[in-house]
Amino acid sequence: MGVLDIVPAGVVTGKNLYKLFDYAREHKFAIPAINCTSTSTVNAALEAARDIKSPIIIQFSNGGAAYVAGKGLSNKNQEAAIIGAVAGAQYVRTVATAYGIPVVIHSDHCAKKLLPWFDGMLAADEEYFKAHGEPLFSSHMLDLSEESKEENIEVCLKYLERMAKINCWLEMEIGITGGEEDGVNNEDVDNASLYTQPEDIYEIYSKFSEITENFSIAAAFGNVHGVYAPGNVKLHPELLAKHQAFVAEQIGSSNPKPVFFVFHGGSGSSKDEINTAVNAGGAVKMNVDTDTQWAYWTGLRDFYKKNQDYLQTQVGNPEGEGKPNKKYYDPRVFIRSAELTMKQRVEEACQDLGNVNVL
Ligand SMILES: [Zn+2]
Numbered sequence: 001m002g003v004l005d006i007v008p009a010g011v012v013t014g015k016n017l018y019k020l021f022d023y024a025r026e027h028k029f030a031i032p033a034i035n036c037t038s039t040s041t042v043n044a045a046l047e048a049a050r051d052i053k054s055p056i057i058i059q060f061s062n063g064g065a066a067y068v069a070g071k072g073l074s075n076k077n078q079e080a081a082i083i084g085a086v087a088g089a090q091y092v093r094t095v096a097t098a099y100g101i102p103v104v105i106h107s108d109h110c111a112k113k114l115l116p117w118f119d120g121m122l123a124a125d126e127e128y129f130k131a132h133g134e135p136l137f138s139s140h141m142l143d144l145s146e147e148s149k150e151e152n153i154e155v156c157l158k159y160l161e162r163m164a165k166i167n168c169w170l171e172m173e174i175g176i177t178g179g180e181e182d183g184v185n186n187e188d189v190d191n192a193s194l195y196t197q198p199e200d201i202y203e204i205y206s207k208f209s210e211i212t213e214n215f216s217i218a219a220a221f222g223n224v225h226g227v228y229a230p231g232n233v234k235l236h237p238e239l240l241a242k243h244q245a246f247v248a249e250q251i252g253s254s255n256p257k258p259v260f261f262v263f264h265g266g267s268g269s270s271k272d273e274i275n276t277a278v279n280a281g282g283a284v285k286m287n288v289d290t291d292t293q294w295a296y297w298t299g300l301r302d303f304y305k306k307n308q309d310y311l312q313t314q315v316g317n318p319e320g321e322g323k324p325n326k327k328y329y330d331p332r333v334f335i336r337s338a339e340l341t342m343k344q345r346v347e348e349a350c351q352d353l354g355n356v357n358v359l
Contacts, residue, residue, distance in 0.1 A: 003055055003102055004359045010097035012055070012104055013134045014167030018214055020055060020102060021260050021284045029354030030263065030278045033057035033106055034346055035289035037064040039091055041296065044339040046092075046099045048346035053359040055102040056346075057285060060088045062114050065107070082120030089124075089136050101359065105136070106171070108287070109143040112155075118142065122162060129166040139169035145176060145220070153204060157211065164212040171262055171285075174200055175220025195239060196220045198246035205247050205259055216260035216285065219243060221277075223265030235273045237263075240281025257282035267291050274352050288349045292342050299341030303334050 006023055007016040024031060034045040036058050049056035060068065066075050069084030089105045096103040110118045118140060125135035142159060144152040156172045163170050175196035196219035208215045221239045244257045251258065263277050263286040277283040310317045310328040317323050327333060350356055 002359045007055075007102050009100045009102060011093050011138065012102045013138045013169075014214070016102075017104060017138050017169050020104070021216070024284045024355075025257055025260065025282050027354075027358070028279045029358060030274075030283050030286050031055050031057050031104070031355050032286050032288045032346065032349040032353055033059040033104075033108075034292055034349075035059055035061055035064055035108060035287070036088065037067045040335055040339055041292075041342065042088070042092055043095075044296070044342040045292075045346050046095065046101070046103065047339075048343040049101050049103075049350065050099045051343075052347050052350055052356045053101075054350050054355045055104070055358070056350075057104040057106050058088075058092050059106040059108045059287070060085050061108040061289070062110065062117055064088075065117075078114065078117040078120060081114075081117045082124070085117070085121050086124045086136065093136070104138040106138060107140045109141055109173075111143050112147060118159070122159075122168075125163075125166055125168055135163075135166045135168040137168065139171055139214075139216075141171040141173070141218075143173045143218075145173040149174070149200060153207060156204075157207060160208060160211050160215065164214070167214065169214040169216070170208075171216045171218060172204070173218040173220075173264065174204060194220055194222055195236060196243070198243045201243040201259060202247050202250050206251070216262050218262040218264045223263070235269055237273050237277035237281055237283075240277055240283060244280075244282050260284050263287065271352060278353060286349070286353055288346070291349070292345050295345030296338045296342040299338040300334060302341075303337035 003020065003023060006019050012020055034056065036042045036045060042058055045056055045058055062081050065085035065088060066080040067084065068088045069080040073080040073083070075081055085107055092103060092105050107121055121137060121140060125137055128134070128136035142156055144155050152174060156170065160170050176194055201217060201219060204217060219240065221237055222235045240261050244259055247258050248256055259282060261281055261283040263283045266274065266286050266288070267290040274286070304311060307328050310325045313325065315322060315324050317325055
């Protein structure tokens with residue numbers, strides 16, 4: 001039995017999304033969420049997942065979504081970010097089934113000041129729900145971790161009520177996930193805000209559960225967004241298992257891992273740390289952005305280096321003055337090089353998370 005025995009290929013939402021994450025948690029693997037900015041990066045992620053027989057999460061950040069719509073478009077009132085997110089989601093919906101794998105469409109971090117973006121996407125979800133009985137996106141992420149815990153939970157609950165009506169999943173963040181500099185500066189600081197407390201997880205779990213079971217929590221365990229030199233940050237992924245045990249005890253659950261956790265800021269973390277977060281911690285999703293950006297770039301860089309002499313003029317190369325170079329400067333050729341190295345990195349992320357041959 002595999003994932004395709006419990007959910008269909010194509011975009012997965014609502015009950016099917018719950019089943020998918022539940023299956024991943026039980027079978028101790030996590031699905032990478034690949035930040036995408038174009039049809040090219042979406043295709044690289046889908047192609048990778050298809051080739052190693054795995055589900056995949058396509059996610060659009062606020063800036064990534066605006067980029068999908070076009071850098072030339074004004075983002076006043078989050079307009080480009082809303083249009084781009086919707087266009088990206090619709091594109092994924094159009095091609096996902098053809099790849100034959102379950103695909104989750106997700107929007108990444110939305111801080112308080114970006115809430116108009118969230119509202120715009122939710123409006124599109126509600127409209128899509130009216131026509132098709134499911135939301136356009138599988139899930140969205142609200143990041144109010146910079147606000148007080150009370151405000152964070154209150155705003156999330158407000159949105160969760162609205163999202164539950166259209167079977168849309170909510171991912172929230174609690175505790176501070178540091179930035180690159182914070183990570184270095186906080187090297188030896190066991191700051192409580194960098195490590196979410198079990199009581200907070202339980203509070204969120206119990207309040208959210210009164211509305212729906214379709215939510216996940218990005219808890220801080222020393223994570224840092226972006227890339228950092230190994231050893232600069234003390235990750236404590238074993239905390240996730242402690243949170244699980246605490247919540248299970250509080251609610252008297254027979255399931256030792258009642259919470260769906262999400263791993264943010266995982267770039268540069270060791271395979272051991274990932275294993276701990278996934279196997280014992282119940283992390284079912286891990287964000288991957290920085291490493292796939294780098295992979296995409298290296299493909300393009302190496303293509304240029306290798307073919308430099310064929311890329312200086314439209315006609316004329318070492319093989320002759322009259323030789324055309326079209327087959328080198330056609331975007332389908334050089335962008336494809338970037339796609340292939342990104343695809344490789346997505347496959348590696350899937351392998352790290354145990355998300356291989358699970359269909
Ligand atoms: Zn985060």
